[in-house]
Every structure is written in C-alpha cells, then in structure tokens.
Amino acid sequence: MQEFYNKVFxxxxxxxxxxxxxxxxxxxxTYLxxxxxxxxxxxxxxxAVTRTDANKGGASEIKIHDxxxxxxxxxxxxxxxxxxxxEIALEFVDASGAPTLIDLTAYDSISFNIRCSLTNTMVFSAWTVEEGLSVSDDLGSYRAPGAFFSCTxxxxxxxxxLSRLETPQWWFDLHQLDLSRQQYQLNKVPRIAIGSSFQTPTDKMVSxxxxxxxxCGRDWRYLYFFAVFLVLAWGAFAAWLFKQYTRSLIASLAQKQERDRPLLAYQQLSIAPLRDREKTAILQYMASEYANPELDLDTMVAAINVTRAKINDILKSELGYTFISYLNKLRLTEAARLLAEKPEAxxxxxxxxxxxxxxxxxxxxxxxxxxxTPKTYKSVCKKQ
Incomplete structure (x- = not known):
C-alpha cells in the first residue's frame, strides 16, 4: 500500500x-x-474632439494642448x-479614421487621473445608441448617461x-420620453466625454x-472554464484514486495472505522440527484452543504446565510474537479466511x-x- 500512497501523494x-x-x-x-x-x-x-454651447448661441470655449x-x-x-x-470627448474611429461604434459591454467601470486648476464639479458621459431614435449625424439623438465627480x-x-450612469433629464424632455426609461446599452458607443457641469465656475478659465x-471589466468565461476543469480533473482523480485504492488493497491483501499462508493450516502444523516438548505443547495448544474466548495466559499455563515466562520466551524466539499478539494473529488469520470463503456469514x-x-x-x-474493515475485506475478496 505504500506505493499506492506515494502515487496518491x-x-x-x-x-x-x-x-x-x-x-x-x-x-x-478574468480582469480586463x-x-x-x-x-x-x-x-x-x-x-479628441471638443464641443461647446456655440451652436446654442453661447460663447464657451475649449482648447486642446495635448x-x-x-x-x-x-x-x-x-x-x-x-x-x-x-466638453472634450474621445470619439472612436476605425482604421480609416471614420467615426465608428464600439462595444463596451465587457467593461463595467472606467478610471482616470485628473487635476483642475480650479476646483469644480465635472461630468463624465458615455454616449450610447438608443434604438429607433438615434441618428448618426445628430448627437442630440444619442442617449448620454453620465456621472458627476469632483476635480481639484x-x-x-x-x-x-459604467452600469450606474444616469441619463440627464433634458434628454427625456427633448425627446418627450418617460423618465422611467433609465435602461441603456453599451454595445454601441460612439464616444465618451468629460465636460463641465452646472456647478463649474463661469467666466473663468479652467486648465x-x-x-x-x-x-476595466471582468470576463467570467475564464472562471467558468476553471470551474469545469476543477470538476472534471478532480472528479477523474477521485475515480482514479478509488480504482487504484481497490487494486492496491487487493494486491496488498493477496501478499499478506501469501505471507500468512502457513498460519492458515495451524491445525496441521508440522511439529517435526520442534523437538522440544514445551514448544510442541505451546503451539499445539494454541492451534486448537485459539477460538476459546476465555483463553488467556493463565489458562494455558495450567493446561500445559509451562511457565508464563517460558511461553512468552518461546513464542518470541520462534515466531517473534508475545502470547497476546500471536493469539490475535491466529484469530485474525482464520477470520480473514472465513470472510473470504463464507461471504454469507x-x-x-x-x-x-x-x-x-x-x-x-x-x-x-x-x-x-x-x-x-472486515466488511471491506469481504467485498475485496468477492471482487478478487
């Protein structure tokens, strides 16, 4: 079994x-x-593109440096x-430089470092296509859900x-839509923007x-794949472990039965080599009385008239056992034989x-x- 344990380890x-x-x-x-x-x-x-209120009669200005x-x-x-x-916006383009729509559904957040020369509140917006409403050449027809943040x-x-942006009320008023239609999709995004808010200081230049x-986002497919791998790999390992354990246990028990084979015939033990009367008496008595539940060393001493010390000395020198260990060996060896030969018991x-x-x-x-356990031993012998 040691080889089996080494393989398992x-x-x-x-x-x-x-x-x-x-x-x-x-x-x-998983992290994107x-x-x-x-x-x-x-x-x-x-x-980078800019947008101001100039088309609404305003005089706001913006200038890009880098x-x-x-x-x-x-x-x-x-x-x-x-x-x-x-506002300044990152307008997405294709390889030819033409405006295009990108899919941001794999991303759930956006992060950036920012510094302003004057403290103010700004707004981030993700422009999205509203099916049945948005027109490619009319930015006002795109939904622009956003979030406010402080810039110092x-x-x-x-x-x-990105999943918790709020659509401004003016957009609903402009298109006469119900305010409850807060759901938006990030699968078609023409641009993202950072601009001023109604709390931005007016008539002052802000750098x-x-x-x-x-x-940033999460791609859960990799975790799903890993979970499937764990189930299959460790399931296969458990099946292999059970199969190998059964094989190793059968082989180990077979080897043990082979080693203990002489004890299976203890009733017919050859006593020719044991010329000493005391040795013969000890082995014969234990071979015939092992099944007696009341058998102990004192009973044996009285029956064969050999001292306790002599009995243990002979058993130790001849077989390597004490009285109790040799008695258990005889009983367990016979029990193993019965378990193998009498599955109905x-x-x-x-x-x-x-x-x-x-x-x-x-x-x-x-x-x-x-x-x-004896039950497992019986099952293994049956398979064998």
Missing part, C-alpha cells in the same frame, strides 16, 4: 499545483484592462447660453461605474489634465467463531492488521 500534489497555476491564470485573465490614454498605449483608435500623452486642455464656460457647457487642484483617481484613462458471527465476544474490538484489531 505525487498525483495529488501535481494536480494541486496545476490547479493553482491554472486558477491564478484564470483569475488574472483596456487603456485609452496615453494614445500610444490605447487598445482602441480614437481622436491628446497623445495625456488630455491637456483649457476651457471657459461663459454664462450666455441657457445651458452653457464645454490635487491629482485624484476617479473610478466610475484640466487627464491621464491613465482605463476601461456476517462479521459478528465470524468474530464470535474465532474467539472475540466484542465485534467492535474485532473490527479494530482487523483494521490494524489488514488496513481495512
């Missing part, structure tokens, strides 16, 4: 190591990171139009949940610097037939001797 450790490595790789790949700024590290093509390494720009919101604003003179890391813009009956009154004690001794 090596196989289990190998599978555990593979599971840990695959688990680490799966969890790592798509950088947008700096442009040189971006996984998507985009261009769009490659960061988004650096100045803007001034002038309180002239009814709803003054200024100190660098801050902003993290926004903004933005970098490390990153889309129950464990309690066999325990009693070899001299054990207590079945639980018999089970304990048998498991210590053969490495399995």
């Amino acid at each position: 090596m196989g289990g450790m190998s599978l555990l190591l593979v599971s840990l490595l695959l688990g680490y790789a799966s969890v790592s790949r 990171y798509l950088p947008l700024v700096p442009a040189g590290q971006s996984g998507m093509l985009w261009r 769009e490659q390494f960061s988004l650096s720009y100045d803007f001034t919101v002038v309180k002239q139009a009814q709803y003054p604003y200024a 003179e100190v660098w801050s890391r902003i993290n926004l949940d 903004v610097l933005i970098n490390n813009v990153t889309l 129950n464990v309690g009956e066999i325990a009693g037939s070899v001299g054990y009154k207590n079945t639980s004690y018999f089970n304990k001794l048998f498991k210590e001797e053969y490495g399995c």
Whole structure:
C-alpha cells in the first residue's frame, strides 16, 4: 500500500499545483484592462474632439494642448447660453479614421487621473445608441448617461461605474420620453466625454489634465472554464484514486495472505522440527484452543504446565510474537479466511467463531492488521 500512497501523494500534489497555476491564470485573465490614454498605449483608435454651447448661441470655449500623452486642455464656460457647457470627448474611429461604434459591454467601470486648476464639479458621459431614435449625424439623438465627480487642484483617481450612469433629464424632455426609461446599452458607443457641469465656475478659465484613462471589466468565461476543469480533473482523480485504492488493497491483501499462508493450516502444523516438548505443547495448544474466548495466559499455563515466562520466551524466539499478539494473529488469520470463503456469514458471527465476544474490538484489531474493515475485506475478496 505504500506505493499506492506515494502515487496518491505525487498525483495529488501535481494536480494541486496545476490547479493553482491554472486558477491564478484564470483569475488574472478574468480582469480586463483596456487603456485609452496615453494614445500610444490605447487598445482602441480614437481622436479628441471638443464641443461647446456655440451652436446654442453661447460663447464657451475649449482648447486642446495635448491628446497623445495625456488630455491637456483649457476651457471657459461663459454664462450666455441657457445651458452653457464645454466638453472634450474621445470619439472612436476605425482604421480609416471614420467615426465608428464600439462595444463596451465587457467593461463595467472606467478610471482616470485628473487635476483642475480650479476646483469644480465635472461630468463624465458615455454616449450610447438608443434604438429607433438615434441618428448618426445628430448627437442630440444619442442617449448620454453620465456621472458627476469632483476635480481639484490635487491629482485624484476617479473610478466610475459604467452600469450606474444616469441619463440627464433634458434628454427625456427633448425627446418627450418617460423618465422611467433609465435602461441603456453599451454595445454601441460612439464616444465618451468629460465636460463641465452646472456647478463649474463661469467666466473663468479652467486648465484640466487627464491621464491613465482605463476601461476595466471582468470576463467570467475564464472562471467558468476553471470551474469545469476543477470538476472534471478532480472528479477523474477521485475515480482514479478509488480504482487504484481497490487494486492496491487487493494486491496488498493477496501478499499478506501469501505471507500468512502457513498460519492458515495451524491445525496441521508440522511439529517435526520442534523437538522440544514445551514448544510442541505451546503451539499445539494454541492451534486448537485459539477460538476459546476465555483463553488467556493463565489458562494455558495450567493446561500445559509451562511457565508464563517460558511461553512468552518461546513464542518470541520462534515466531517473534508475545502470547497476546500471536493469539490475535491466529484469530485474525482464520477470520480473514472465513470472510473470504463464507461471504454469507456476517462479521459478528465470524468474530464470535474465532474467539472475540466484542465485534467492535474485532473490527479494530482487523483494521490494524489488514488496513481495512472486515466488511471491506469481504467485498475485496468477492471482487478478487
């Protein structure tokens, strides 16, 4: 059985190591990171565009200084139009530079670093297509759910949940839609934008610097794959373990039966080599009386007239056992034979037939001797 335990240890450790490595790789790949700024590290093509209230009669201005390494720009919101604003947007384009729609459903948040020369509240917007309403050349027809955040003179890391953006009320009023229609889809997004809000200081130039813009998400397919791998791999290992255990147990019991074969015929033990009368008396008496549940050393001393010390000395020198251990060996060997040859007999009956009154004690001794319970031994012998 030691070889079996070695195989189980090596196989289990190998599978555990593979599971840990695959688990680490799966969890790592579950996290999705798509950088947008700096442009040189971006996984998507985009261009920076600006938008102000100029088409609404306003005088707000915005000027871009850098769009490659960061988004650096100045803007001034002038309180002239009814709803003054200024914003910078990342407009997604295809390889030819034409505006296109991208799918952001794999991403659930966006993060970026931002600093403003004047403290103010700004708004992030993700423009989305509203089926049956949006028109490609009319930005006002696109839904623009957004989220507000604070921008100060100190660098801050902003993290926004893309699944919890709120559509502004003006959009519902413009299209005469029910305010309860808050659901939006991120599968068709033409641009994302950062702009002023109604709390942005007016008639003052604000300098903004933005970098490390990153889309973040989770791809759960890798965890599903890992879960399937765990079920299949460890299920197969458990099946292999059970099969190998059965084979190893059968082989181990067969070897033990072969070693104990001389004891199976203890009633016909050859006493020719045992010329000493005391040795002969001891072996013959134990071979014939082993099944007596009342048999003990004192009973044997009285029956064969050999001292306790002499009995133990002879058994130890001839067989390597004490009286009790040799008696248990005889009983358990016979019990093993009966379990193999009489599958109809129950464990309690066999325990009693070899001299054990207590079945639980018999089970304990048998498991210590053969490495399995009498019931398992009977099952293995039946398969064998």
